[in-house]
Amino acid sequence: MQFFSNVRLITAPALVMSMIVLSSCAQPHQPLQDDEPGVREATSQGPAGAQPGTCWGRTISPAVIETVTEQLQIKPAQISATGEIQTLPVYKTETRQEIVKPRQDNWFETPCPHQLTPDFISTLQRALEARDAYDGDITGTLDDPTRRAMRLYQMSQGGPDSPVLSLETARSLGLVAVERTP
Numbered sequence: 001m002q003f004f005s006n007v008r009l010i011t012a013p014a015l016v017m018s019m020i021v022l023s024s025c026a027q028p029h030q031p032l033q034d035d036e037p038g039v040r041e042a043t044s045q046g047p048a049g050a051q052p053g054t055c056w057g058r059t060i061s062p063a064v065i066e067t068v069t070e071q072l073q074i075k076p077a078q079i080s081a082t083g084e085i086q087t088l089p090v091y092k093t094e095t096r097q098e099i100v101k102p103r104q105d106n107w108f109e110t111p112c113p114h115q116l117t118p119d120f121i122s123t124l125q126r127a128l129e130a131r132d133a134y135d136g137d138i139t140g141t142l143d144d145p146t147r148r149a150m151r152l153y154q155m156s157q158g159g160p161d162s163p164v165l166s167l168e169t170a171r172s173l174g175l176v177a178v179e180r181t182p
Contacts, residue, residue, distance in 0.1 A: 047107040055112035057164035064101040070094050108160050109167040111176060116142065116165075120175065124165070127173040128153055 046056040075090035111120075118140030125146055128134035133156075134149035147163040154169045155161050170176040 047105070050107075055110045056107050057110045057160065057162055057166065058108075059106045059160050059162050061101075061104040061106055063099050063103040065097050066100045067095060067097050106160060108162070110164055111167060111170055115176075121146065123175055124150065124170075124173065127175060131173075 046054065047058075050056060070093075071091045072094050073089050074092050077089040078086040080086050121142050122138050122140040125134055125136070125138045125140075128146075128149050129138070131153065133153040134146065136143075136145040136149070139146075150165055150169070151161065151163050154166060157169060157172060159166050159169045167176060171178050
C-alpha cells in the first residue's frame with residue numbers, strides 16, 4: 001500500500017533556494033518596540049526646514065467643512081404693465097459643502113527615541129506624579145497609563161493633543177535642558 005505516490009525528495013540545493021526565496025518575501029523592517037510611535041527624524045520625514053538630528057511628532061487638524069444652503073431664483077416673477085404679479089418667481093434650493101479651513105499638519109519637536117531610556121521614562125513618571133498628573137507605578141516603560149497622563153498634562157499646558165512627548169513639555173517638566181539664546 002502506497003500513501004504518498006506524488007511525493008518527491010527535495011535536494012539540498014533546492015531546499016536552500018526555496019528558503020532564500022521565502023526569506024525575500026518577509027515583511028519589511030518593523031520599528032523596534034521601544035521606538036516612539038509617531039516620531040520622525042528630521043533627516044528623513046520631519047517638517048520642511050527642520051534641522052538634521054532633530055526629531056518631530058505630528059498631529060493633524062481635520063478640515064472644517066460647512067454645509068451651505070442657498071435659494072437660487074431660476075425663474076423671475078412675471079409682472080404685468082400695471083404692476084400686478086402674474087406668476088410668482090420659482091426658486092430652487094441648492095446645498096453644497098465648502099471647506100472653511102483646510103486640513104493642517106501640526107509639527108512639534110520631540111525628544112528622539114534613543115533619549116527615551118527607562119531612566120528618562122521613570123523620571124517622566126515621577127515628574128508627572130509630582131504634579132498630580134500620574135498615579136501609576138514608576139516602571140520606566142512608556143505604557144498606556146503613562147502616555148495618557150503625559151497627553152493630558154501636555155494638553156493642559158497648551159501642548160499638542162498627542163501621546164507623543166513634546167520637547168516643550170519635556171523641558172517644562174525639567175527632563176530636557178532648556179536652550180539658552182545668546
